[in-house]
Amino acid sequence: MVYNTVDKTGFKWSIEDKPVTIAKWDGAAVKNSLDDAVRKIMNEKYKYEENFKMMDTRLWICSISCLFAMFALGWDFFYPFPASRSVLFLCVVSYFIMMGILTLYTTYIERSHFLVSHEKDQAGIDPDNVWIIDSSLKRFDDLYTLVFHYTNGTTCAQRESSLTKSVSSWFDEDGTLQLQLFEKDVQSLHDEISSSEKKDK
Structure with missing residues (x-):
């Protein structure tokens, strides 16, 4: 498996050029590694600015x-x-x-929010669009839930998309996170909201 690749958007997967491997029975480690991967995607792939106020x-x-x-x-x-x-x-x-x-x-x-990201207006005129992301993984459960909350900075309209999948969808038998597979699911959540926003304009 290659962990240092570039996708069609030019986004390069590389976490210190090392695969993310955890003890797959450690629920906290599993959740934290997935949350960190989401943070990397939002900050580096989409170039959003993380808000640390919370x-x-x-x-x-x-x-x-x-x-x-x-x-x-x-x-x-x-x-x-x-x-x-x-x-x-x-x-x-x-x-x-x-x-x-x-x-x-x-x-x-704060609830289950682990990331607040601001999507800046390219022209620098309109207020930021805000992405708030939640996740949950119950103890002794393999189902990871990821929820994207989006607020349009201009209209204040809100949208939401979510998925719930078994963590085995993204981790192999050795507990190594398959970054490209996870990135596709995160992108689908993001694009679901972005596409609906474009249709309403």
Whole structure:
């Protein structure tokens, strides 16, 4: 199998010129390798710009939570308990509040989104079209679900396309990802939305 090839669009498959091989019974590794492949396709094949705002927000929430914990630790070092009681109480409460915010954020805002990409207007006039991509792979299951959410930057019209297939469609017996096969399925989802957009114009 060749992993460094060029397709009709000029897109070159090459992840450090090495095949992506994982333990095929490790569901998390399987999902992560497929998600990374989708990210590569969107960023390199279609030249979309990845938006890290969603991930950055989660990191900020976690960082602030850690700061509360570190401040409590430092304060207790200089002013040992019970002198530090009130500060420790406030820091512990603040930490759990931030963890609650993080839980709400990941559950209702981030959800299963792993990629947000912006399709820039070639003329640089119209707002960006936004692609939000979700994926899921249940524990002890072989069915990987990939969902593309598209929002037109000008009309705010939304479209969606999805597929659910067994991961065995893209991994061989050794756990090596067949990149070209997976890229075809990702492209079909993308083109399904793009073609419907062109018909409406």
